[in-house]
Each structure stands twice: as structure tokens, then as C-alpha cells.
Amino acid sequence: MRPRSITGPVILIAIGCFFLFRNVWPDIRVYEFFSMYWPFLLIGWGVVRLIEILVWYATGKPLPGRGVSGGEWSLVVLLCVFGTFFFWGSKWSPSWPSRQIRVGGLEIFGEPFEFPMSAEKPAGKTPRVVVEMGRGNAKIIGGDTESVRVSGRKTIRSFDKRGAEQSNVDTPLEIVAVGEQLIIRTNQDKLSDTQRASVELEITVPKGAKLESRGRYGDFDIRDLLGDVEINSDNAGVRVQNIGGNLRVDLKKSDIIRAIGVKGAVELRGRGHDVELESIDGTVTVTGGYTGEILFRNIAKPLRFEGERTQFRVEKASGFARMASGNLTLDNVQGPIQVTAKSRDVQVRSFSGSLDMKVDRGDVEIRPSSLNPGRIDAQISNGDVDLVLPQGAKYDIDAVTARGDLRNDFGVPLRQDREGKGGSVRGTTGVGPQIRVKTGRGAVSVRRVGSESPANILPKTLPKAPEVPARVEQ
Amino acid sequence: MNGTNNLSLMRAIRGPVMMITIGTLFALDHMSAFSFSRTWPVILIVIGLMKLLERAFPAPAQS
Amino acid sequence: MDPENPLPPAANPEGEGSENKPVAFCRSCGKGLNKESVRTHREVVYCEEHLPKQEEASSQWSAPNPAPAPSIPSSGVSPGFAFVLGLIPGVGAIYNGQFGKAVVHLLITALVCSMAGGHSGSLETVFEMLVPVWFFYMAIEAYQTAKKRLAGEPLDEFSSIFPGQAAAPGFPLLPVLLIALGVIFLLDNLGLLRINQLIPYAGPIFLIVLGAYMLYARLRNHSAASEVSHERN
Numbered sequence: 001m002r003p004r005s006i007t008g009p010v011i012l013i014a015i016g017c018f019f020l021f022r023n024v025w026p027d028i029r030v031y032e033f034f035s036m037y038w039p040f041l042l043i044g045w046g047v048v049r050l051i052e053i054l055v056w057y058a059t060g061k062p063l064p065g066r067g068v069s070g071g072e073w074s075l076v077v078l079l080c081v082f083g084t085f086f087f088w089g090s091k092w093s094p095s096w097p098s099r100q101i102r103v104g105g106l107e108i109f110g111e112p113f114e115f116p117m118s119a120e121k122p123a124g125k126t127p128r129v130v131v132e133m134g135r136g137n138a139k140i141i142g143g144d145t146e147s148v149r150v151s152g153r154k155t156i157r158s159f160d161k162r163g164a165e166q167s168n169v170d171t172p173l174e175i176v177a178v179g180e181q182l183i184i185r186t187n188q189d190k191l192s193d194t195q196r197a198s199v200e201l202e203i204t205v206p207k208g209a210k211l212e213s214r215g216r217y218g219d220f221d222i223r224d225l226l227g228d229v230e231i232n233s234d235n236a237g238v239r240v241q242n243i244g245g246n247l248r249v250d251l252k253k254s255d256i257i258r259a260i261g262v263k264g265a266v267e268l269r270g271r272g273h274d275v276e277l278e279s280i281d282g283t284v285t286v287t288g289g290y291t292g293e294i295l296f297r298n299i300a301k302p303l304r305f306e307g308e309r310t311q312f313r314v315e316k317a318s319g320f321a322r323m324a325s326g327n328l329t330l331d332n333v334q335g336p337i338q339v340t341a342k343s344r345d346v347q348v349r350s351f352s353g354s355l356d357m358k359v360d361r362g363d364v365e366i367r368p369s370s371l372n373p374g375r376i377d378a379q380i381s382n383g384d385v386d387l388v389l390p391q392g393a394k395y396d397i398d399a400v401t402a403r404g405d406l407r408n409d410f411g412v413p414l415r416q417d418r419e420g421k422g423g424s425v426r427g428t429t430g431v432g433p434q435i436r437v438k439t440g441r442g443a444v445s446v447r448r449v450g451s452e453s454p455a456n457i458l459p460k461t462l463p464k465a466p467e468v469p470a471r472v473e474q
Numbered sequence: 475m476n477g478t479n480n481l482s483l484m485r486a487i488r489g490p491v492m493m494i495t496i497g498t499l500f501a502l503d504h505m506s507a508f509s510f511s512r513t514w515p516v517i518l519i520v521i522g523l524m525k526l527l528e529r530a531f532p533a534p535a536q537s
Numbered sequence: 538m539d540p541e542n543p544l545p546p547a548a549n550p551e552g553e554g555s556e557n558k559p560v561a562f563c564r565s566c567g568k569g570l571n572k573e574s575v576r577t578h579r580e581v582v583y584c585e586e587h588l589p590k591q592e593e594a595s596s597q598w599s600a601p602n603p604a605p606a607p608s609i610p611s612s613g614v615s616p617g618f619a620f621v622l623g624l625i626p627g628v629g630a631i632y633n634g635q636f637g638k639a640v641v642h643l644l645i646t647a648l649v650c651s652m653a654g655g656h657s658g659s660l661e662t663v664f665e666m667l668v669p670v671w672f673f674y675m676a677i678e679a680y681q682t683a684k685k686r687l688a689g690e691p692l693d694e695f696s697s698i699f700p701g702q703a704a705a706p707g708f709p710l711l712p713v714l715l716i717a718l719g720v721i722f723l724l725d726n727l728g729l730l731r732i733n734q735l736i737p738y739a740g741p742i743f744l745i746v747l748g749a750y751m752l753y754a755r756l757r758n759h760s761a762a763s764e765v766s767h768e769r770n
Contacts, residue, residue: 512723512726518716518719519719521712522712523712526716
């Protein structure tokens with residue numbers, strides 16, 4: 001009997017696992033995961049074939065002339081092409097401390113050579129400043145000056161000093177006035193791909209400046225400006241503090257965006273890992289794919305979050321809205337509130353105003369405050385609902401589960417009925433807004449504040465925001 | 475007979491070993507500083523080693 | 538997933554079994570073969586019908602017995618003219634009627650020039666030095682080949698490009714070369730070894746290695762030749 005390879009079935013199993021994984025943990029970005037880890041598929045495949053051949057050999061079965069057939073090779077090439085494509089497409093990588101490893105005491109990219117940089121140009125009181133840089137970090141601070149001052153250093157990796165000096169000459173630091181704009185340019189794009197220069201800039205601009213920065217890879221740290229700030233980058237960490245105007249951040253990828261104290265509107269787009277916005281006086285709009293810990297605190301105007309699988313909006317957040325690891329918590333927020341989530345546990349606590357909620361899969365906790373009660377409408381396809389009402393709240397309650405347990409700790413005014421596998425808790429506690437809660441599958445409980453079990457009291461203190469890792473070397 | 479078998483084993487594992495090598499290099503490329511443009515000579519080394527191993531087993535006598 | 542027909546145990550023509558009992562199966566069609574009808578090509582079993590045609594030059598390294606080199610006719614060859622033409626990549630070889638070698642020379646020329654012109658970092662100086670060396674090599678090589686042709690020596694398409702086969706059938710030249718090149722490039726890429734630091738030693742080392750290899754080839758050739766003559770007797 002000619003042995004048959006097990007590769008086919010193994011690949012089928014792998015594809016099955018892939019989609020299972022996607023459905024079970026939808027939060028993990030599978031395509032980015034694939035783009036990062038596809039080489040292990042290749043390794044696994046090779047190992048399977050190797051073991052298979054060794055087993056055939058050990059059992060004395062005839063061996064194939066070639067271990068990997070032409071058809072398989074073309075699949076491998078396809079995999080490599082797609083994998084590389086995805087990898088460069090998403091440019092996603094887990095937070096490695098640095099892309100630089102020391103081997104035998106020598107730098108992989110040659111030795112670093114450092115060159116100081118500085119430039120200055122008068123700018124007036126309210127200039128428009130554009131920063132165009134490649135790889136590197138920039139710290140931009142508004143001050144009581146009427147000129148733009150740049151200082152810092154450039155690090156060039158090279159095998160010899162001569163090459164480094166040439167590269168330094170090729171990438172001059174310029175401040176150019178183009179019409180109204182003042183452009184600060186580091187010219188790193190003039191180097192070829194094999195050379196690498198990164199900059200560390202400290203830029204002082206007049207307080208009233210409007211700022212626009214474009215970078216490729218590196219962090220922006222911007223402070224104390226009265227004008228608008230706009231940041232575009234392929235990959236950046238952004239820290240912004242004390243901005244008088246609007247803030248717009250558009251990143252292909254980021255590992256942190258933190259903004260504290262913005263008077264105008266904040267708009268974030270793109271993809272990123274952690275987001276922290278605090279004390280924003282304008283509206284906040286966040287669109288795109290963000291993972292990790294997302295925290296909004298003290299937002300004075302409407303907050304809108306449009307993620308790929310989770311969307312919510314609140315009219316105002318005196319407290320916070322936090323999204324992390326399959327969880328969305330809104331605490332001390334003001335309605336009208338809207339929440340749509342595909343797969344996420346949702347807690348809405350101490351809120352006022354109305355609440356509209358739609359959750360596909362996930363447990364839900366609804367805990368209105370006694371102030372300004374509003375209409376509540378929650379539709380859950382699959383998950384438990386825990387409705388905790390304040391003492392003396394007046395509502396017209398209709399909580400239904402199609403399949404699952406019922407619990408009524410509220411007491412007498414509410415009536416509990418079993419209907420088939422599900423049931424309902426209905427009743428009126430006084431003349432007040434309506435509560436419509438419905439779950440397709442899961443337990444429904446209606447409780448009064450104070451009657452909850454201690455296990456359900458979650459700590460209200462927030463975890464500290466993670467330290468921003470220093471990204472670019474040195 | 476044994477020599478033939480060893481030789482065909484070496485030939486058969488050539489493909490899988492290459493596949494594992496390439497996979498490893500891409501993995502390194504994606505998650506460490508060892509980019510593919512730096513590690514490609516490993517492929518040469520692996521091919522050379524495989525050829526050397528093949529030579530270690532005498533080719534069977536053929537008509 | 539597995540279109541490849543696995544190779545059954547290779548036939549041993551001297552093995553036991555009756556005439557009609559299949560001792561092997563064709564790689565292409567799976568037909569059972571007895572020991573009369575077994576054909577092999579590069580250690581793979583085929584039936585008469587699917588036996589591939591002998592490839593001449595491409596299997597230099599694996600074919601145990603390469604096809605005898607066709608000698609290229611020689612009449613009115615001028616070594617001096619060959620030298621001059623040899624300075625033009627490929628032309629010297631074409632003059633000597635070695636089109637395969639001409640192609641190889643052209644390819645290597647392109648490679649060397651692109652390496653010398655490109656940003657190859659620490660290797661750049663080496664490649665720049667390599668360009669004139671390579672051009673002179675081609676000229677001298679054309680001159681030598683022309684002289685051999687005048688002397689009526691048999692030459693194949695690729696004479697002196699692949700010196701190993703005829704000279705040293707047992708020496709694993711290709712594997713060793715691959716490994717050595719791989720190690721050198723890897724060390725250079727990783728910054729552990731600066732090839733331009735090695736340039737002062739490169740010439741002598743190259744000569745030593747070349748001499749050692751030639752010595753090995755000569756000795757090997759002698760013993761191989763004597764073995765062959767023993768076997769013939």
C-alpha cells in the first residue's frame with residue numbers, strides 16, 4: 001500500500017481551527033495574527049512532512065522521491081507571497097522592546113554614529129508649523145517665543161564613519177517657509193533603504209502655533225499649544241497635553257495615544273493599541289480598529305467610538321468609559337447612551353438619561369443612577385442581564401428571557417412568570433420611564449441596590465494607565 | 475539496499491527541511507531584528523549541508 | 538495533496554525473485570517492472586517508455602557518469618584573437634564555440650557589475666576589485682581554451698567552469714562551496730565579520746584554497762584512474 005500523506009487533513013484541521021478561533025475570540029485580530037505568525041504554518045507543515053517521512057522510513061514503507069511535491073511548493077510560494085503581503089500591509093508587530101539585537105557585542109546594523117542638529121527661524125506669533133520627519137521621536141513644546149527652534153541629534157547606523165558622515169550630509173535639517181507654512185524637514189527619505197537614520201528632535205514653537213506633523217515611525221510628544229494639532233504617521237506613539245485647539249490624529253498603527261487636556265474636539269482614526277483621552281472639552285470621535293486598553297475620562301461633549309465590532313456613544317462622560325479585554329464599562333456617564341457590541345461584556349453604571357443597547361454575545365449589567373432616569377432598551381442575543389435599580393426608583397419594567405433563569409430580588413411590585421424555557425419579570429414600581437430588557441438566551445435578574453452579593457461589587461478604582469514604552473533606541 | 479534507502483530518505487527530507495528553514499527565517503524576519511535580507515545565507519548553508527549528507531551515503535550501484 | 542508517486546524500493550537487478558515478479562514500479566506510470574525492464578535515471582526507477590532523456594550539462598554534480606564531452610572542432614583558431622575577444626563578456630567563449638559558457642560568463646559579468654555598482658555595504662570594495670579580475674579571467678580563459686583547441690584537446694560546453702567533475706568525482710565541491718559562501722555572507726550580514734577587513738588576507742587564502750583543491754583533485758584523479766584501470770582488467 002502506497003503511503004498517503006497526512007498533510008491534506010492536517011491543513012483542513014488547521015483551517016477549521018482558524019475559523020473556530022476567529023469565532024471564539026473575535027477580539028484578537030486574526031488577519032494581523034496571521035500576518036505575523038504565518039511562518040510558523042510553514043514550519044509546522046515542514047515538521048509534519050519530516051515526521052511523516054521518518055515514520056515511513058522507520059516502518060520500511062517506500063519513500064517518495066521528493067519530500068515536498070511541486071504542488072506543495074507552489075502552495076508554499078503562495079503562502080510566502082501572501083504572508084509577506086499581509087505583513088507589510090498591516091505592519092503590525094507585537095511590542096518588541098526594540099528591533100535591534102546585540103550579537104557578540106556588535107550592533108547588527110553597524111555602529112551608531114551621532115550627529116547634533118539645530119536650526120532656528122523667526123516665525124511670528126501664530127505660525128503654521130509643519131514637521132516632516134522619517135524615523136524618530138519629536139518633542140514639540142509651545143513657548144513664549146516668536147521663533148521656531150529645533151535642536152536634537154541624529155543617529156546613523158553605518159559600518160564606518162565615512163559612510164555615516166556622508167549620510168549626515170545627505171539628510172540636512174531644514175526649516176523652509178512655504179507661503180504661510182513653516183516646514184521643518186529632516187530629509188531622511190533621501191537615504192537609500194539600506195541605510196538608516198533616526199532623529200531625536202526637540203522643537204520649540206510659539207504658543208499660538210498650529211501644528212501639523214507627519215512621521216513614519218516614532219513618538220510624538222506635544223505640549224502647551226493654543227492652536228490645532230494634527231498628527232499623521234505610519235506608526236507612532238502620541239502623547240499630547242494641554243492643547244487649546246482641536247486635535248486630529250491619523251495613524252496606520254500606534255501603540256499608545258494619550259491626550260490630556262484638550263480644549264477643542266478630538267478625532268482619532270486608524271489602528272492602534274492603547275488609547276487614553278482625559279479632560280477633553282470638545283467632542284471626541286474615535287474611528288478604526290483599536291485594541292488593548294481604551295479609556296475615556298472626563299469628556300465634556302458627546303463621545304463617539306466607532307470600532308470594528310463595538311460602537312458606543314454617550315452625551316457626556318463625567319466618569320469614564322473603559323474598554324479592555326472583552327469588556328466595556330461605562331461609569332458615571334450621561335445619556336442618551338447607545339451601545340452596540342458583537343461580543344463583549346457590557347457594564348453601564350451610574351448613568352443618567354436613556355440607554356439603548358444591543359449586544360450579540362456577552363453579559364450585561366445595567367445600573368442606572370437615581371438622577372434623571374431615562375428609558376432603557378436592551379436587546380441581548382446571548383448573555384445574562386443583570387438589572388440593578390436604585391432604591392425608590394420608579395420604572396415600568398418588562399424583562400424577558402427566551403431561555404434561561406429568572407430572578408427577582410426587587411420584591412413585590414414585580415411579577416415573575418415562567419413561559420416555556422424562559423420567562424419574564426414584569427411590573428411597575430411607580431410612574432416612570434420604561435425598561436425593556438430582552439435576552440435570547442441567558443438569565444435575567446432584577447435587583448435593588450444593596451441586595452447584590454458581594455462578589456458582584458467590582459472595584460471602581462481604575463488601573464493606572466500603562467507606562468509608555470520608549471520605542472526608538474536611545 | 476540500505477544505502478539506497480538512506481539516500482532516498484535524504485532526498486525525501488530535503489523538501490521538508492527547506493520548508494522549515496524558510497519558515498524559520500520568515501519568522502525571524504517578522505519578529506526579530508534578523509531580517510530576511512540578512513539571514514538568507516542560511517538557506518545556502520542548509521542546501522550545502524543537505525548535499526553533503528547525501529554524499530555521505532554512497533549512490534547505489536546501477537545497471 | 539500528494540500527487541507525487543512515492544518511489545518504491547529501488548530495484549536491485551542482482552536481487553532474488555523470478556523473472557516476471559515486479560521488482561520495482563515506474564515513477565511516472567506506476568507500471569510494475571521486472572528486472573529486465575527496469576530503467577533508472579538518477580537513482581529513480583522508470584519504465585522504458587518514461588525514462589527521461591539524458592540531460593547533458595545540467596546534471597554535472599549528481600550524474601555519476603556524465604556524457605562524454607563532445608569535442609569542439611578546431612581549425613584556424615588564434616589564441617591571441619581569443620584573448621582580445623575574451624575581454625568582451627561572453628564573446629571569447631562564443632569564439633571558442635562554447636555557447637553555454639558564454640551565457641554563464643554573461644550572467645556572472647552582470648552579477649559582478651551590479652554588485653560593484655550597488656550599495657552592498659562593506660562588500661563594495663571587494664566587488665569593485667572583482668570587476669577587472671573577472672574581465673582578465675575571461676580573456677585568459679578564452680586564450681587557454683583556444684590553445685587547447687589548437688592542441689586538439691576535447692572540450693565540452695562548460696570546460697573550466699565546472700572543473701570538479703572530471704578532476705575529482707568524489708569531492709563535494711558544491712556543498713562545501715555553498716556552506717562556505719553561506720557562512721561568509723551570514724557573518725557579514727550579521728556584522729560579525731567585516732569582509733573588507735579580510736581583504737588583505739583574501740588573496741593568499743584564495744590561493745591556498747585553490748592550490749589545496751587542485752592538489753586534492755590531482756591525487757584523486759590519479760587514484761581514480763588507477764582504480765578504473767584495475768576494474769577494467
